[in-house]
Amino acid sequence: MPLTPTLSERLARARADLRMGAPIVLSKAGESALVIASETLTPARLSDLRELGGPLILAITTRRAETLKARAYDTNAARIVVPSDADTRWIYAVADPENDLRTPMKGPLKTLREGASCIAKSAIGLAKAARLLPSAVLLPIENGVAFAHENDLTHVPLEDAEAEIDAMSPLTLVASARVPLEVSEAGRLHVFRPLDGGEEHYAVEIGRPDRGKPVLSRLHSACFTGDLIGSLKCDCGPQLRAALAAMGENGAGVLLYLNQEGRGIGLANKMRAYSLQDQGFDTVQANHRLGFEDDERDFRIGAEILKRMGFQSVNLLTNNPVKVEMMQANGIQVVERVPLKVGENAHNHAYLATKAAKSGHLL
Numbered sequence: 001m002p003l004t005p006t007l008s009e010r011l012a013r014a015r016a017d018l019r020m021g022a023p024i025v026l027s028k029a030g031e032s033a034l035v036i037a038s039e040t041l042t043p044a045r046l047s048d049l050r051e052l053g054g055p056l057i058l059a060i061t062t063r064r065a066e067t068l069k070a071r072a073y074d075t076n077a078a079r080i081v082v083p084s085d086a087d088t089r090w091i092y093a094v095a096d097p098e099n100d101l102r103t104p105m106k107g108p109l110k111t112l113r114e115g116a117s118c119i120a121k122s123a124i125g126l127a128k129a130a131r132l133l134p135s136a137v138l139l140p141i142e143n144g145v146a147f148a149h150e151n152d153l154t155h156v157p158l159e160d161a162e163a164e165i166d167a168m169s170p171l172t173l174v175a176s177a178r179v180p181l182e183v184s185e186a187g188r189l190h191v192f193r194p195l196d197g198g199e200e201h202y203a204v205e206i207g208r209p210d211r212g213k214p215v216l217s218r219l220h221s222a223c224f225t226g227d228l229i230g231s232l233k234c235d236c237g238p239q240l241r242a243a244l245a246a247m248g249e250n251g252a253g254v255l256l257y258l259n260q261e262g263r264g265i266g267l268a269n270k271m272r273a274y275s276l277q278d279q280g281f282d283t284v285q286a287n288h289r290l291g292f293e294d295d296e297r298d299f300r301i302g303a304e305i306l307k308r309m310g311f312q313s314v315n316l317l318t319n320n321p322v323k324v325e326m327m328q329a330n331g332i333q334v335v336e337r338v339p340l341k342v343g344e345n346a347h348n349h350a351y352l353a354t355k356a357a358k359s360g361h362l363l
C-alpha cells in the first residue's frame with residue numbers, strides 16, 4: 001500500500017503520541033509491548049493498562065537506576081516491576097529525581113533479569129527524542145500488530161526502526177534570506193529541516209565565506225535561558241554574541257544555531273536539572289540523576305549542515321574538544337580551535353569549573 005506510513009513517519013507519530021500521553025505499540029522478535037511515557041501517564045491510562053492485565057514494567061536508564069540503587073542486568077535499561085498497588089505518583093517518583101532527597105523511599109525495587117530489554121531501551125530512546133524524562137511504562141501484549149490495528153495505535157516494528165532511532169535524519173534546506181545584523185549588514189539566515197519531523201536548525205552566514213578555505217565557525221547549541229533572557233547560570237549568551245561579533249570583524253563566518261537545548265535534553269528537562277543544581281548537584285550529576293548522559297547532543301548535525309553549505313574545513317570557536325573531535329570524525333576538518341572565553345560571572349563560575357573538570361572543556 002503506497003500510503004502506508006514509512007518507518008520515519010511512524011517514529012514521528014510515536015514521539016508525538018508519547019508527548020500527549022497516548023499509548024504506542026513496540027514490537028521486536030515476536031514480543032510486543034504497549035508503551036506510555038512515564039511523564040505523561042495519567043491515572044486513567046494507568047487503570048486502562050491494569051485492566052488489560054499485568055504486571056507492568058517501568059523502564060528507566062541505567063544512569064537513573066544507579067541513583068535509585070536498582071539493579072540493571074544489562075547496559076540497555078533497568079526494568080522495574082511495578083507493584084500492583086503503585087499509583088502514578090509512585091511512577092513519577094521513580095522517573096523524576098526532584099523529590100529523591102525528600103523521600104528516599106521507593107525501594108527495594110525489583111528489577112527483571114530474564115527476557116530481552118531492547119523494547120525498554122527503544123521506549124526510553126523515543127521518550128528522550130520526545131524531550132520527556134527518559135522513562136516509560138510497558139505492558140507486554142500478544143500480537144502487537146493486530147492490537148495496534150484494533151485500537152488505532154501507532155505501531156513501530158523495532159527490527160527495522162532501531163537503527164533509524166539512532167540515525168541522523170537527512171536535512172533539507174527550506175528557506176534562506178538576507179538578514180542585516182548588528183555585527184554585519186551582510187548576514188543571511190538559512191533554515192534546515194530534518195525529514196523526520198524533528199527540530200529545525202539554523203545557519204547564520206556572515207559575508208561571503210570562500211568555500212575553498214577554512215571558515216570561522218561556531219556550533220552553538222540553543223540555550224533559551226542564556227541566549228534570550230540573560231541568564232547568568234551559563235556563558236551561552238555572551239558566547240553567542242562574541243562569536244557573531246568575531247565573524248563580523250573578520251568579514252566572514254558561519255554560526256550554526258542548533259536546536260539542542262540543554263545539551264540535547266530539552267528545556268523542561270534542563271529546568272529539572274537546574275532544580276537539582278539548587279539541591280546541591282553539579283551540572284553533570286544533575287543530568288545523571290535525571291537518567292541522561294552528560295551530553296545528549298548529536299554533533300553529526302553540525303557537520304552535515306556545514307557540508308551541505310559547501311564547507312570542508314573550519315576555524316572553530318569553542319572550548320569543547322568533543323566538538324572538535326566530532327567535526328573531524330564527521331568529515332569537517334578543524335584547522336584551528338579558536339578559544340571563546342567570555343561571560344564568566346559569580347553565578348556560573350562553578351558550572352564552568354565543572355565543565356572543565358568533568359567534561360574536558362579547556363580553560
Ligand SMILES: Nc1nc2c(ncn2[C@@H]2O[C@H](COP(=O)(O)OP(=O)(O)OP(=O)(O)O)[C@@H](O)[C@H]2O)c(=O)[nH]1
Binds near residue numbers: 223260261265287
Ligand atoms: N543539561 C544541561 N544543559 C545545560 C546546562 N547549562 C547550559 N546547558 C546547555 O548547554 C549547552 C551549551 O552549548 P554550547 O555553548 O554550544 O556548548 P559547549 O559544550 O559549552 O561548548 P563551547 O561553548 O563551544 O565551548 C546549551 O544547549 C545549553 O542549553 C545545565 O546545567 N544542564
Ligand SMILES: [Zn+2]
Binds near residue numbers: 234235
Ligand atoms: Zn546556556
